[in-house]
Amino acid sequence: MPAASISVRSDHAVAPLDRRLFGSFVEHLGRCVYDGLYEPGHPTADAMGFRSDVVDLVRELGVSTVRYPGGNFVSGYRWEDGVGPREQRPVRRDLAWHVRETNQVGLDEFAAWTRLTGVELMMAVNLGTRGIAEALDLLEYTNGEAGTALADARVANGASEPHGVRMWCLGNEMDGPWQTGHLSADEYGRLAARTGAAMKRADNGLELVVCGSSGSQMPTFGEWERTVLGHAYDVVDYISCHAYYHDQGDRASFLASSVDMDRFITTVVTAADHVQQLRHSSRQIAISFDEWNVWDLTTWQAEEARIEAEEKAGRPVGWPIAPRQLEDVYTVTDAVVVGSLLITLLRRHDRVRAASLAQLVNVIAPIMTEPGGPAWRQTTFYPFALTSRLAGGTVLAPVIDCPTIATATFGEVPVVDAAATVDDESGRAALFLVNRHQSEPTTVRFDVSQLGATRVVSAQMLHDGDPLAANTLAQPDRVPPQPLTCVLGTDGVLQIELPPISWAAVELSR
Numbered sequence: 001m002p003a004a005s006i007s008v009r010s011d012h013a014v015a016p017l018d019r020r021l022f023g024s025f026v027e028h029l030g031r032c033v034y035d036g037l038y039e040p041g042h043p044t045a046d047a048m049g050f051r052s053d054v055v056d057l058v059r060e061l062g063v064s065t066v067r068y069p070g071g072n073f074v075s076g077y078r079w080e081d082g083v084g085p086r087e088q089r090p091v092r093r094d095l096a097w098h099v100r101e102t103n104q105v106g107l108d109e110f111a112a113w114t115r116l117t118g119v120e121l122m123m124a125v126n127l128g129t130r131g132i133a134e135a136l137d138l139l140e141y142t143n144g145e146a147g148t149a150l151a152d153a154r155v156a157n158g159a160s161e162p163h164g165v166r167m168w169c170l171g172n173e174m175d176g177p178w179q180t181g182h183l184s185a186d187e188y189g190r191l192a193a194r195t196g197a198a199m200k201r202a203d204n205g206l207e208l209v210v211c212g213s214s215g216s217q218m219p220t221f222g223e224w225e226r227t228v229l230g231h232a233y234d235v236v237d238y239i240s241c242h243a244y245y246h247d248q249g250d251r252a253s254f255l256a257s258s259v260d261m262d263r264f265i266t267t268v269v270t271a272a273d274h275v276q277q278l279r280h281s282s283r284q285i286a287i288s289f290d291e292w293n294v295w296d297l298t299t300w301q302a303e304e305a306r307i308e309a310e311e312k313a314g315r316p317v318g319w320p321i322a323p324r325q326l327e328d329v330y331t332v333t334d335a336v337v338v339g340s341l342l343i344t345l346l347r348r349h350d351r352v353r354a355a356s357l358a359q360l361v362n363v364i365a366p367i368m369t370e371p372g373g374p375a376w377r378q379t380t381f382y383p384f385a386l387t388s389r390l391a392g393g394t395v396l397a398p399v400i401d402c403p404t405i406a407t408a409t410f411g412e413v414p415v416v417d418a419a420a421t422v423d424d425e426s427g428r429a430a431l432f433l434v435n436r437h438q439s440e441p442t443t444v445r446f447d448v449s450q451l452g453a454t455r456v457v458s459a460q461m462l463h464d465g466d467p468l469a470a471n472t473l474a475q476p477d478r479v480p481p482q483p484l485t486c487v488l489g490t491d492g493v494l495q496i497e498l499p500p501i502s503w504a505a506v507e508l509s510r
């Protein structure tokens with residue numbers, strides 16, 4: 001049985017925790033908005049048509065910010081279509097997902113939903129089919145004080161107060177050939193710099209996110225960041241990273257996905273700091289990891305191939321409204337990977353200052369719904385909710401001494417990973433651990449004596465004898481968190497036994 005020795009001290013501090021690390025993402029895609037968070041006929045729907053059962057789960061999940069309205073969708077979106085009297089809103093084709101958008105939910109409704117759920121709204125502007133003028137119009141409509149045309153239009157539409165959106169993405173995944181209006185790094189860098197400068201001229205307090213790479217596998221990865229920041233460094237505050245992982249028939253590598261995320265972050269930090277030095281700038285750019293999750297992309301690739309084949313055969317598949325798209329069912333192994341990606345985001349929190357789990361409801365999501373029926377928690381709900389609830393104060397990166405396991409993609413990787421937080425005010429600390437071993441439990445000696453902890457408040461884990469066990473409509477509680485065996489000795493050392501393929505969270509107090 002592998003054994004790991006971990007120690008954590010307050011001088012292992014990474015950064016004070018910014019709750020923006022626990023953001024998520026709502027795109028007009030599939031049933032995320034329609035039949036997800038919005039379903040007027042549902043028994044739990046409120047007067048605006050929002051499902052209260054979903055609102056409750058979003059609160060329980062502990063989401064801080066929500067990025068909106070896309071994603072690939074934003075690159076063809078006209079925000080004006082989604083405001084004003086609902087019966088006058090146009091139905092349009094969405095080229096990103098090959099569907100029709102009814103525009104029954106738009107900016108004002110979504111901003112109202114963020115107030116219901118208590119989350120911060122983070123917006124994206126369309127730099128695919130649109131540009132500076134439309135971004136400025138959207139900014140004025142969203143944040144303007146009454147007294148100018150577009151701010152007054154918002155007031156007339158029922159939103160008397162500005163929505164007060166601070167964080168704005170300058171487009172989405174503009175490096176991807178699949179993006180409507182895809183640009184080269186040079187073209188996008190110039191457009192982002194000019195749009196960002198204009199937006200900051202309107203409001204210098206905005207926080208702007210420039211598009212980084214859509215994944216570390218992109219052929220332009222690294223060079224894209226260097227070129228884009230070469231143009232936009234002085235006007236942006238964050239550069240984005242997006243990463244999705246899935247089991248490609250090699251579970252050992254899948255369980256080590258966070259190694260890729262960690263290397264990805266290192267490359268982006270290196271590129272950003274290189275540009276900082278070339279520009280003799282005193283400002284450091286942070287990372288907004290504003291799309292991350294487990295996602296079996298092959299299901300979407302198959303769907304795209306099917307649409308193409310049908311159209312070639314002269315049988316157009318049509319443009320459905322809010323169909324079931326990207327409704328991945330997550331296994332307990334997927335949840336363990338999500339937990340370990342969160343551990344990496346915590347350990348790299350010195351530079352990753354914001355992140356968004358993509359997405360929130362129905363579409364590659366921790367929360368699922370049935371029209372007219374229940375809402376339930378996928379396995380991936382739990383590591384996110386527990387980390388968000390327990391983490392607080394300062395993030396610490398424990399020192400880990402443990403055996404390695406062999407992976408085809410990443411070589412030898414440590415069998416265990418861990419992060420911690422300590423909150424001097426409340427006297428609470430939290431530990432997050434993952435055991436990547438597929439068949440062996442790992443015994444962990446976790447020295448927390450320097451944190452002054454005297455008591456284990458709670459200890460939970462995600463693990464199942466069946467690594468493919470999942471929560472579904474038929475069995476929504478098949479995989480709940482379970483009690484974790486863990487004993488705190490008088491020497492301040494915790495003895496923990498982590499089963500194979502498991503993620504755990506331990507809450508301590510003084």
Ligand code: AHR
Binds near residue numbers: 027070073173214358
């Ligand atoms: O989250 C699903 C899609 O993944 C987003 O629309 C896009 O930005 C990314 O490719």
